[in-house]
Amino acid sequence: MAEDKNAVGVAVLGLGNVGSEVVRIIEEDAEDLAARIGAPLQLRGIGVRRVAADRGVPVELLTDDIDALVARDDVDIVVELMGPVEPARKAILAALENGKSVVTANKALLAQSTGKLAEAAEKARVDLYFEAAVAGAIPVIRPLTQSLAGDTVLRVAGIVNGTTNYILSAMNDTGADYESALADASALGYAEADPTADVEGHDAAAKAAILASIAFHTRVTADDVYCEGITKVTAEDFESAKALGCTIKLLAICERLTTDKGKQRVSARVYPALVPLDHPLASVGGAFNAVVVEAEAAGRLMFYGQGAGGAPTASAVLGDLVMAARNRVQGGRGPRESKYAKLPIAPIGMIPTRYYVSLYVSDKPGVLSSVAAEFAKREVSIAEVRQEGVVNEGGERVGARIAVLTHRATDEALSKTITALEGHDAVSSVASVLRMEGAGE
Amino acid sequence: MAEDKNAVGVAVLGLGNVGSEVVRIIEEDAEDLAARIGAPLQLRGIGVRRVAADRGVPVELLTDDIDALVARDDVDIVVELMGPVEPARKAILAALENGKSVVTANKALLAQSTGKLAEAAEKARVDLYFEAAVAGAIPVIRPLTQSLAGDTVLRVAGIVNGTTNYILSAMNDTGADYESALADASALGYAEADPTADVEGHDAAAKAAILASIAFHTRVTADDVYCEGITKVTAEDFESAKALGCTIKLLAICERLTTDKGKQRVSARVYPALVPLDHPLASVGGAFNAVVVEAEAAGRLMFYGQGAGGAPTASAVLGDLVMAARNRVQGGRGPRESKYAKLPIAPIGMIPTRYYVSLYVSDKPGVLSSVAAEFAKREVSIAEVRQEGVVNEGGERVGARIAVLTHRATDEALSKTITALEGHDAVSSVASVLRMEGAGE
Numbered sequence: 007m008a009e010d011k012n013a014v015g016v017a018v019l020g021l022g023n024v025g026s027e028v029v030r031i032i033e034e035d036a037e038d039l040a041a042r043i044g045a046p047l048q049l050r051g052i053g054v055r056r057v058a059a060d061r062g063v064p065v066e067l068l069t070d071d072i073d074a075l076v077a078r079d080d081v082d083i084v085v086e087l088m089g090p091v092e093p094a095r096k097a098i099l100a101a102l103e104n105g106k107s108v109v110t111a112n113k114a115l116l117a118q119s120t121g122k123l124a125e126a127a128e129k130a131r132v133d134l135y136f137e138a139a140v141a142g143a144i145p146v147i148r149p150l151t152q153s154l155a156g157d158t159v160l161r162v163a164g165i166v167n168g169t170t171n172y173i174l175s176a177m178n179d180t181g182a183d184y185e186s187a188l189a190d191a192s193a194l195g196y197a198e199a200d201p202t203a204d205v206e207g208h209d210a211a212a213k214a215a216i217l218a219s220i221a222f223h224t225r226v227t228a229d230d231v232y233c234e235g236i237t238k239v240t241a242e243d244f245e246s247a248k249a250l251g252c253t254i255k256l257l258a259i260c261e262r263l264t265t266d267k268g269k270q271r272v273s274a275r276v277y278p279a280l281v282p283l284d285h286p287l288a289s290v291g292g293a294f295n296a297v298v299v300e301a302e303a304a305g306r307l308m309f310y311g312q313g314a315g316g317a318p319t320a321s322a323v324l325g326d327l328v329m330a331a332r333n334r335v336q337g338g339r340g341p342r343e344s345k346y347a348k349l350p351i352a353p354i355g356m357i358p359t360r361y362y363v364s365l366y367v368s369d370k371p372g373v374l375s376s377v378a379a380e381f382a383k384r385e386v387s388i389a390e391v392r393q394e395g396v397v398n399e400g401g402e403r404v405g406a407r408i409a410v411l412t413h414r415a416t417d418e419a420l421s422k423t424i425t426a427l428e429g430h431d432a433v434s435s436v437a438s439v440l441r442m443e444g445a446g447e
Numbered sequence: 448m449a450e451d452k453n454a455v456g457v458a459v460l461g462l463g464n465v466g467s468e469v470v471r472i473i474e475e476d477a478e479d480l481a482a483r484i485g486a487p488l489q490l491r492g493i494g495v496r497r498v499a500a501d502r503g504v505p506v507e508l509l510t511d512d513i514d515a516l517v518a519r520d521d522v523d524i525v526v527e528l529m530g531p532v533e534p535a536r537k538a539i540l541a542a543l544e545n546g547k548s549v550v551t552a553n554k555a556l557l558a559q560s561t562g563k564l565a566e567a568a569e570k571a572r573v574d575l576y577f578e579a580a581v582a583g584a585i586p587v588i589r590p591l592t593q594s595l596a597g598d599t600v601l602r603v604a605g606i607v608n609g610t611t612n613y614i615l616s617a618m619n620d621t622g623a624d625y626e627s628a629l630a631d632a633s634a635l636g637y638a639e640a641d642p643t644a645d646v647e648g649h650d651a652a653a654k655a656a657i658l659a660s661i662a663f664h665t666r667v668t669a670d671d672v673y674c675e676g677i678t679k680v681t682a683e684d685f686e687s688a689k690a691l692g693c694t695i696k697l698l699a700i701c702e703r704l705t706t707d708k709g710k711q712r713v714s715a716r717v718y719p720a721l722v723p724l725d726h727p728l729a730s731v732g733g734a735f736n737a738v739v740v741e742a743e744a745a746g747r748l749m750f751y752g753q754g755a756g757g758a759p760t761a762s763a764v765l766g767d768l769v770m771a772a773r774n775r776v777q778g779g780r781g782p783r784e785s786k787y788a789k790l791p792i793a794p795i796g797m798i799p800t801r802y803y804v805s806l807y808v809s810d811k812p813g814v815l816s817s818v819a820a821e822f823a824k825r826e827v828s829i830a831e832v833r834q835e836g837v838v839n840e841g842g843e844r845v846g847a848r849i850a851v852l853t854h855r856a857t858d859e860a861l862s863k864t865i866t867a868l869e870g871h872d873a874v875s876s877v878a879s880v881l882r883m884e885g886a887g888e
Contacts, residue, residue, distance in 0.1 A: 027744065031597065031598075031744065035597075035599065038599065038788075039597060041664070041788065042596055042597075042664070137594060143598075143742075143744070143745035143746060143748060144748055145586070145589075145590040145593075145594035145595075145748075148586075148589055148590065148593055148594050149586040149589065149590065152586075152589055152593075152766060152770055153578060153586035153589050153763065153766040154586075154762065154766055155483055155765070155766045155769035155770060155773075156472065156476075156480060156483075156762065156764070156765020156766045156767075156768055156769040157472075157762040157765060157766065158476065158479065223482070223483070286751070301584075301762060302758075302762075303468065303472065303584070303758040303759060303761050303762035303765070304584035304752065304753070304758075304759050304762035304763070305584060305752060305753045305758070305759055306752060306753075307584060307585055307586075307750070307751065307752035308749075308750070308751040308752065309748070309749070309750055309751075310727070310748065310749040310750075310751070311745065311746060311747060311748035311749065312745070312746045312747075317743075317744040317745075317746070318744060318745050318746055320744050321595065321597065321598040321742060321743075321744035321745035322594065322745070323597070324596070324597020324598060324744070325593060325594040325595055325596045325597045325598065326597075327597055328596035328597040329593055329596060332596075333779075336780070338774075338779035338780055339777070339779055347479075347482065
C-alpha cells in the first residue's frame with residue numbers, strides 16, 4: 007500500500023472471525039470507505055498472539071507487540087477484537103491514553119468497566135464506540151444513545167444471545183431435551199466447545215449491563231445483573247409453555263422502576279421466560295437477535311437481525327470505524343457520555359413479575375386449597391390454576407399435578423412461596439418454575 | 448423562565464400535533480434533557496401563522512414573524528415542524544445561513560431539495576438532522592447514515608405510510624372495498640380530509656427518495672421515484688392475494704442494481720405489492736411502520752414501530768435536538784453528508800419484478816395458449832397459471848378467468864405484455880395487475 011499523509015491510520019487487534027472480516031472489508035471497499043470518510047483508511051498493523059505467514063493477510067502487517075502497535079504515531083484508531091477481558095483492557099486503556107479513538111466489540115470488558123473506559127476516552131477527548139458489543143449488526147447502541155436521547159426509555163427487552171436462542175428454538179420445535187439440543191448446536195457450530203458463558207446467561211448479562219447503562223444513563227455492571235441460564239429448562243417446561251400459548255426465550259430485561267416511595271430504580275436481569283406466541287419476540291428464531299425498546303414518547307420499537315457471526319459483527323465495527331475516522335478527518339468527536347443519573351439498582355426480590363409453577367402433589371382432599379393458601383399468605387394472586395390426575399404405568403392414579411399461573415407479584419413473595427411449597431407436606435415435588443413476560447398483569 | 452447564558456436557544460416553527468409535543472417535552476423533561484446535553488435548552492420562541500392566547504403555551508413565546516425568529520442571536524437551533532414545503536424551505540435556508548443548526552421532519556421538502564439543504568448546512572458548518580422525516584419514532588436515518596456507514600446497503604424496503612397501511616390492513620381483514628375502508632379510516636382520524644398525498648403514494652415516495660439518497664449516497668428526489676398509489680386496489684385483489692398466500696402492502700423500495708453492463712444504478716419506487724404472509728413486512732398492521740434493510744455484511748435488519756403521531760414523531764425530533772444541542776455545547780458537529788456516489792437512477796422499465804395478472808377471457812379453445820404466447824413473446828416466464836370458468840347469475844358459463852404469476856422479468860417486458868393482452872381479441876378485460884415482492888425469483 008502506498009503511504010498517504012491524509013490517511014487515517016488503523017490498528018486492528020485480533021484476527022478471528024470478526025477481525026478477518028474487518029480487515030477484508032477495509033481492503034476491498036477501500037474506495038467507498040474513503041468517500042464516506044473523506045480520507046482513505048490505512049491499515050498500519052494487526053495485533054495477534056502469534057505472527058505466522060498463513061493468516062491470509064500480508065505477514066508484514068502482523069505483530070505480537072500490542073503495546074508498541076497501540077502507541078504508534080501513525081495509528082489514529084484502534085479496533086479491539088481480541089475477545090477476553092485481558093489483555094484487551096490494557097490495550098484499550100493504553101490506546102485511549104495515547105490519544106487514539108477506540109472501536110471495540112468486547113462486551114465482557116465493557117460490562118465490567120464501561121465507566122472507566124468512558125472516563126479515559128473523555129480525558130483524552132477521543133471516541134469510544136461499541137455498537138458491535140450488543141446484538142451484532144443490529145443498531146441498538148446508537149439508537150439508544152442518540153435517536154432516543156430526548157425520550158425517556160422505560161424498558162429494553164431482548165433476545166441477545168444466538169446460541170441459547172438456537173437451543174431453545176430447537177427444544178420448542180422438536181420437543182428435544184436440553185442436553186440433546188445443546189449437542190446438536192455444538193455439532194453445527196452454534197455453540198462453543200465450552201458453552202458456559204452462553205448457556206449460563208453470562209454473555210446475555212454482560213449485554214444487559216451495557217444496555218441498561220446507556221438506556222438509563224446509569225452505570226450498571228455485569229455483577230448488578232440478576233442472571234439465570236437455560237441449563238435447567240426441560241422438555242416438560244416447553245409442554246407447559248405450549249399449553250399456555252407460549253414459548254420460552256432467554257430474555258435480557260432492563261427496566262426503569264418507580265418504587266412505592268416514588269423513587270426511581272433500575273433493574274437488569276436475564277432469565278428464561280414464558281413469552282406469549284403473539285409477542286414480537288416469540289417468533290425470533292434460531293441464531294437471530296431482537297431488541298424491543300419501550301420509550302415514553304416513541305412507544306414500542308423493535309430492532310431485528312443477525313446478532314453474531316463474522317460479517318454481521320464486522321458491519322457494526324465498520325460503522326463505528328467510519329464514524330470515528332470521519333470525526334478525525336473533520337476535527338470533531340462523536341457524542342460523549344451524557345451525565346449519569348446514578349439510579350440505584352433494584353434487587354431481583356423487588357421486581358414485579360409473574361410465575362408459572364407446576365407441582366406434583368398427593369391426591370388427597372384439601373391439597374389444592376392448602377397449596378392455594380401458600381400463595382395467598384404471601385399476597386400472590388392466582389390468575390389461572392389447573393389440576394389433573396397423575397397415573398402410573400399400570401394406569402393407577404398415584405397423585406395429581408397442579409399448575410398455577412400467578413398475577414404480578416414481587417419476585418421475593420413468589421420465591422418465598424416456592425420455598426414454602428417445596429417444604430409442604432402434600433407436595434411431592436416442584437417440577438417447574440418459570441417467569442412469564444409480555445403478557446400483561 | 449430564568450435566562451441562562453450557557454443555555455442552548457431553541458426556536459420551534461409550527462405548533463401542530465408534533466410541535467406541541469416537542470414544546471411539552473422540552474419544558475417537562477427540562478432537567479433530564481439538560482443532563483444529557485450538558486446545558487439547559489431554552490425555548491426562545493414558537494413560530495405560528497396566527498398568534499393567539501389559546502394555544503396552550505405562554506403567549507409571549509408565540510410569533511408570526513418567522514424571519515425574525517430564525518435570525519435571533521439567542522437562537523442556536525431551529526426545529527422546523529410547519530409541514531408544507533413553503534414557507535419551510537425559506538425558513539430553513541435562512542436559519543442555516545444565520546448559522547443555526549436545523550432539525551426538521553419535512554419529508555416533502557427534503558425529498559425535493561435534500562442536496563441544497565445539505566450544502567447550505569455544510570457551508571455554514573452546522574447540523575441538519577431529519578430522523579423524524581421517515582417512519583416517525585423508528586430510527587432509520589441514523590442507522591443508515593452511521594451504523595451502516597461501513598457496509599454496502601443493497602436494498603431498503605418499507606411500509607412507511609400509516610394511512611395506507613391502515614386502509615390495506617382493513618381491506619385484508621374485513622374484505623371491504625377501497626372506498627369504504629378509506630371512509631372508515633377518515634372517520635377514525637387515520638386519513639386526512641384530503642387523503643391524496645397518502646393514498647396516491649406521494650408521501651411514501653418522498654420517504655423513498657430520502658431513504659435512497661442516504662442508503663446509496665446518491666441524490667434521489669421525489670421526481671425520481673416511480674409511484675403508484677392504492678386507489679385502484681380492489682377487494683378482488685385481496686381475494687387473489689389470499690389465494691396466493693399473500694397480503695397487499697404499499698411498499699417503498701430502494702434498490703442498488705447492477706445492470707447487464709456491470710454498471711451500478713439506483714431504483715426507488717412505491718407501489719402496492721403482493722407480499723407473502725411469512726415475510727416480516729406482511730404482519731405489520733394498522734398504523735405501524737417497518738423498514739427492512741439488506742446490507743452486504745449485516746444481512747437483513749428490520750426496524751419496527753409507530754410511524755406517525757405527535758408523541759412518536761416528537762421522540763425522533765427530540766433525539767435530533769439533543770444531538771444538535773450537544774454538538775453546540777461541545778463545540779463540534781455531527782457527521783456530515785458523505786461524498787455522493789451519484790449513481791444514475793434506473794427507470795421503472797429496467798427493474799426486474801414479478802407480476803400477478805388476472806384476466807377475463809372468452810371461453811374458447813386455444814385462448815390459454817394464445818394468452819401464454821403473449822408472455823413468451825416478451826420473454827416473460829410463467830411461474831403459475833390457473834384457469835377457471837366464469838358463470839353468470841343464471842349459472843350459465845359465459846367465459847373464463849385466467850390468473851398468471853410470472854417469474855422475474857423487466858417491468859418493461861411485463862407492462863408491454865399487459866398492453867398486448869388488453870388489446871387481445873380473446874381477452875374481455877384485464878381485471879388486476881399486481882407486482883409481487885419478497886417471494887424469490
